[in-house]
Amino acid sequence: MTATAASPWLCVRHLAKRHGATAVFSALNLELNAGETLAVIGASGCGKTTLLRILAGLDYADAGSITINGRDSGRDTPHARGAVYLYQEPLLFPHLDVYENIAFGLRLRNMADDALRGEVHGMLDALALRALAHRDPASLSGGQRQRVAFGRALMVKPALLLLDEPFSNLDPQARADMQTLCKTMTRHHGCTVVFVTHDVKEALIMGDRHGRLADGHYLAYADRAAFCADPASGVQAERAFWRDALP
Amino acid sequence: MGERLRAILGHGLGLLVMLPFAALLVLSLARSWPYPQLWPAVWQFDQWLLFGAQWSTLAPAALRSLSLALLVGLLATGAGFLTSRVLARRSRGWLTLALLPFAVPPVVYAVSLGQAYAALGLNGHYGGVLLAQLPFAYAYAVLLCRGYWTRTRLELGELALSLGARPAQLWWRVHGPLARGLLGVCLFQTALMSWFDFALVRFIGAGHVETLSLRVFDTLNAGDLRQAAAAALIMLAPPCLALLINPRLLWPALTRAVAP
Numbered sequence: 001m002t003a004t005a006a007s008p009w010l011c012v013r014h015l016a017k018r019h020g021a022t023a024v025f026s027a028l029n030l031e032l033n034a035g036e037t038l039a040v041i042g043a044s045g046c047g048k049t050t051l052l053r054i055l056a057g058l059d060y061a062d063a064g065s066i067t068i069n070g071r072d073s074g075r076d077t078p079h080a081r082g083a084v085y086l087y088q089e090p091l092l093f094p095h096l097d098v099y100e101n102i103a104f105g106l107r108l109r110n111m112a113d114d115a116l117r118g119e120v121h122g123m124l125d126a127l128a129l130r131a132l133a134h135r136d137p138a139s140l141s142g143g144q145r146q147r148v149a150f151g152r153a154l155m156v157k158p159a160l161l162l163l164d165e166p167f168s169n170l171d172p173q174a175r176a177d178m179q180t181l182c183k184t185m186t187r188h189h190g191c192t193v194v195f196v197t198h199d200v201k202e203a204l205i206m207g208d209r210h211g212r213l214a215d216g217h218y219l220a221y222a223d224r225a226a227f228c229a230d231p232a233s234g235v236q237a238e239r240a241f242w243r244d245a246l247p
Numbered sequence: 248m249g250e251r252l253r254a255i256l257g258h259g260l261g262l263l264v265m266l267p268f269a270a271l272l273v274l275s276l277a278r279s280w281p282y283p284q285l286w287p288a289v290w291q292f293d294q295w296l297l298f299g300a301q302w303s304t305l306a307p308a309a310l311r312s313l314s315l316a317l318l319v320g321l322l323a324t325g326a327g328f329l330t331s332r333v334l335a336r337r338s339r340g341w342l343t344l345a346l347l348p349f350a351v352p353p354v355v356y357a358v359s360l361g362q363a364y365a366a367l368g369l370n371g372h373y374g375g376v377l378l379a380q381l382p383f384a385y386a387y388a389v390l391l392c393r394g395y396w397t398r399t400r401l402e403l404g405e406l407a408l409s410l411g412a413r414p415a416q417l418w419w420r421v422h423g424p425l426a427r428g429l430l431g432v433c434l435f436q437t438a439l440m441s442w443f444d445f446a447l448v449r450f451i452g453a454g455h456v457e458t459l460s461l462r463v464f465d466t467l468n469a470g471d472l473r474q475a476a477a478a479a480l481i482m483l484a485p486p487c488l489a490l491l492i493n494p495r496l497l498w499p500a501l502t503r504a505v506a507p
Contacts, residue, residue, distance in 0.1 A: 058405050078409040085409045091402055095424045105410040107420070156410055 007070060009034035009192055010055075010160065015064035017050055024050045025216045028064065032209065037186065037193040039207025041200060041233065046213045048196035049088075052162045055194060056085040068160065082159035086166045090145035092137035092152075099124070099133040101148050105156035123151045126185065143174030150182065154189055161191045167202065179205050200234040203227075268483065275477035294477035305462060311373070312442055312459040313485070318377055319384045320438030324430055327388020327437075332422075334389070335396035345389040348382045357450035364451055371455035379451040380444055384437035391433050395426050431493070439486055 008031040015028040024047040032038045042048045053059040055066065057078040066074045073081045092101050100107075103120045111119070124130045127147045137145060146166060153161060163182070167175045183206060186193050195206045196213075203210060210227035211220045221227040228235040274280060275294050277287030298305060334341050348356075357379065361370065369375030400422070407421045423430075445460045452458070459482060466478040 056409055058409065079411040079413075083409065085406070087402060087406065089399075089402075091399070091406055093403060093407075093421065093425075104407070104420075108407075108411045108413075108416055152410070 007067075008032055009069055010194075011065075011067040012055070013065045013067075015051075015054065015061050015066070017047070017054060017059075017061050019050075023216050025213070025218065028218045030211065030218060030220065032192060032194070034069075034192050035187075035190050036208045037183075037195055037206055038209045038211060039203035040194065040196045040211045040213055040218075041198060041203045042196070042213035043198060047216065048198075048213055049164055051213065051218075052085060052164050052194060052196055055160070056083045056162050057081050058085060083162060084153040084156060084158040084160075085162045086149060086153050086164060088165045088168060090142065090149040090166070092140075092145055092148055094137055097134050097136060098129060098140070098148050101137065102129075102151050102155055104152055109156075119155065123155055127151045127181070141174075143170050143178065146170060146174075146178055147181070150178070150185075154185060154191075157189060158191055161186060161193045163193060163195045165197050168197070168199070175202075182206065200238045204235070268480075268487075271476045271480055271483075274473055275480055277473060294474050297474065298477060298481065305459070308457045308462050309459045309481075311457065315373070315377060315380070315458065316438040316442040316485075319380050319441035320434045323381060323384035323388045323437040324392075324433045327385055327433065328392045328395075328426065328430060330385075330389050331392035331396060334393065335401060342389070342393060345386040348386040353383065353444070353446040354450070357447050361450055370451060371453040373456055375451045376448055376456050376458075379447045380441045384440045387440065388433050388437055391436070392426075392429065395429050400425065435486075435489060442485065443482065 010030070010032040012028060012030040015030075016026045017024040028051070030038075040048060040051070050059065054061050057073070057076055057080070061074065064074075065072060068076075068081055068083075078085070093104060096104065099120060102123055103116055106116045106119060121130070124133055127150070129144070129147060129151065132140065132144060132148075137148070140148065150166070166182075167178045170178060179202065193206075195203075197203050197206070204224075204227075209221070210224065210233070211218055212230070212233055213219075214232070219230075221230065221233075227233050231237075273287060276290050276292065278289040278291045278293075280287040360379065364370045364375055364379070367375075369378065403421055403425070404417055407417050412420065443460060444458075445464055448456060448458050448461055449464075452461075463475075463478040463482050467475045469475075
């Protein structure tokens with residue numbers, strides 16, 4: 001999953017998408033190196049989810065190209081892209097318990113039972129879910145459900161992980177725990193990550209690189225300082241709030 | 248409404264539904280049951296024994312009905328489920344097409360298609376009857392299965408694809424298990440549509456495809472009320488047996504299966 005120095009691992013060029021008469025975005029360009037996490041911020045309805053769905057191969061762009069690791073992937077299936085999409089709601093298969101949810105991707109690949117058991121137990125331990133292995137998804141808390149969904153995504157060793165505000169419905173503590181866990185585990189697995197959020201603080205915690213989607217246009221920041229310096233990013237407003245709020 | 252009252256009302260409603268069938272059973276076992284007697288004075292098994300004597304001709308008709316019902320049920324359920332998936336993200340206008348077969352009475356449909364069936368050589372054939380029954384069962388299956396395709400279920404499908412599922416695996420590992428209850432109900436109901444069908448079998452079968460429903464209606468036409476009651480109970484036997492094995496086929500499974 002490495003790319004040459006000249007070409008980024010993920011390269012999106014002139015991407016355009018319309019929903020009926022409304023242009024979601026036009027001529028969107030985006031680059032990301034292997035193993036990096038790009039945090040994209042934007043208000044609700046600005047097209048963040050549409051962008052992720054197109055990158056995942058769950059939706060198609062009207063124009064433009066997507067190159068993943070040097071391969072034109074614009075019409076590839078999600079599986080062929082090695083992309084896994086994590087929904088805002090922690091969607092678990094309701095007919096499977098926690099263990100089988102985590103094992104789902106490996107079962108699709110017909111992995112032998114012994115090897116599968118070892119892999120799944122390893123993931124359950126890493127996510128502190130071993131005690132819940134045979135629980136029904138409906139009996140889990142939001143944080144636990146999100147951990148299962150996250151573990152299930154990592155089990156298939158995705159080259160590209162697409163996270164659609166996955167922690168927005170969690171309480172502050174669970175959210176902080178998941179941010180740490182996500183950061184640690186995606187680094188450990190060497191995933192390239194695109195993380196969309198409308199929370200500036202989360203973008204700063206999660207992202208190695210940052211971008212902003214607004215009014216159908218995508219702005220890539222050169223570095224963290226540029227992201228923080230842009231008034232439109234919301235970082236300065238967040239900083240001012242805390243400066244005023246704290247005694 | 249309290250739990251207790253709800254249970255009483257539920258059981259009361261169930262009894263009301265069962266009452267006509269209980270009356271049929273009593274009628275089929277009565278020598279005579281003149282109004283206003285609440286209960287027959289003399290009982291007999293003659294009606295049932297008569298069916299026993301006719302078993303050699305009745306059994307093939309029953310088997311033909313059963314095979315037709317199973318084939319119609321399986322084909323309509325499979326095709327209906329797949330079609331409802333295709334329609335899930337399209338405008339509701341397409342779905343209204345599924346209502347069309349119910350706007351035309353089966354007799355009118357059978358008569359109007361009779362010429363076409365004759366030209367195709369399908370009149371009087373088992374396959375012709377099967378083809379004639381399918382549109383109704385298929386449309387019903389589409390309408391029944393559309394409730395399954397909630398946003399969450401569609402997203403679960405996408406998620407499975409994202410995790411590497413091939414289309415066959417998606418059906419086998421996700422939608423099949425999730426829709427099992429609904430598919431069972433659909434199969435049962437569409438099979439019943441064929442099992443109870445009379446008009447299409449009469450017109451398209453043209454007397455060459457004899458099913459149990461034809462035999463029962465012949466008995467009804469003969470004018471013996473007690474014999475007709477016994478015949479009607481024979482028609483009801485398979486669905487009653489299926490409901491006895493799995494009562495959820497009729498209602499609770501349906502409500503649970505289509506719940507978001």
